[in-house]
């Protein structure tokens with residue numbers, strides 16, 4: 001008999017699938033509890049009790065792959081998880097493809113093993129406020145239909161959110177992202193944020209990639225610190241974007257990024273190289289008092305609103321080759337210690353360079 005791929009089984013459901021769905025019904029994508037056993041939902045009471053015991057004994061939460069997680073089932077899972085020092089403790093967690101029907105309340109939970117939550121769907125809020133992920137966390141391709149609360153969470157061993165979609169507010173303020181030693185994927189590449197995204201005060205210990213991500217509403221990275229290279233190349237910032245007082249210890253790559261509703265980098269500090277080549281700044285742009293310790297480059301950047309670089313300091317060479325300023329350009333009191341190349345820049349509005357320190361080539 002020819003076996004044809006079930007058209008309702010998504011390609012990512014690559015675990016041993018439950019075979020218990022009734023004939024004619026769409027296949028069940030629940031993971032088998034044991035070889036040749038059905039999934040948790042289709043199992044008998046003994047099978048379910050054995051699975052729950054593995055969680056209670058601190059071995060693993062491994063029976064929710066592809067599962068429909070109702071409010072009742074989640075309550076049962078949370079009740080079964082052991083408690084240590086007042087925190088719920090989860091061992092290795094595999095939630096790939098699980099669909100949470102209600103709020104997923106993992107606030108303050110301690111995840112001692114890796115968390116695999118790729119392709120999960122959170123229909124209600126995803127609550128991971130101040131959760132501690134002691135190994136890596138993988139949320140690649142996950143869908144957050146309501147708010148995602150990761151404020152104050154700590155990811156000790158890296159976090160992967162590549163291609164995840166956030167439809168509500170996403171809050172990662174003061175979250176800390178450790179250096180990854182897990183699978184070699186980008187962290188936030190090609191993520192889609194439809195609501196506001198908050199990363200204020202977050203710390204990123206490893207190389208951080210938001211390349212190709214779309215931040216559809218406001219993006220708040222105020223006072224975020226990036227300890228290694230940060231990549232935002234081709235990132236779309238559709239709402240108001242705030243990087244005031246952000247600190248970039250490595251290179252900051254914003255090449256071909258687009259900022260549609262105004263951008264603030266006031267008092268941000270760039271310790272490595274800073275690239276903004278071909279970036280498009282549609283609203284007003286503020287780099288006032290920003291500090292560029294390494295070389296910086298704005299080649300071909302288009303400033304369509306006013307651009308404020310007052311009292312910015314450029315400690316190495318900077319190039320604005322072929323940049324265009326369509327509104328007011330303010331460089332008053334800026335300091336240029338290295339080469340400052342403005343020769344091919346086009347200024348269509350007023351350009352102010354009063355009390356600039358250093359030499360500018362114009």
Ligand SMILES: [Zn+2]
Pocket residue numbers: 018019020021028029030038039040041042
């Ligand atoms: Zn099943």
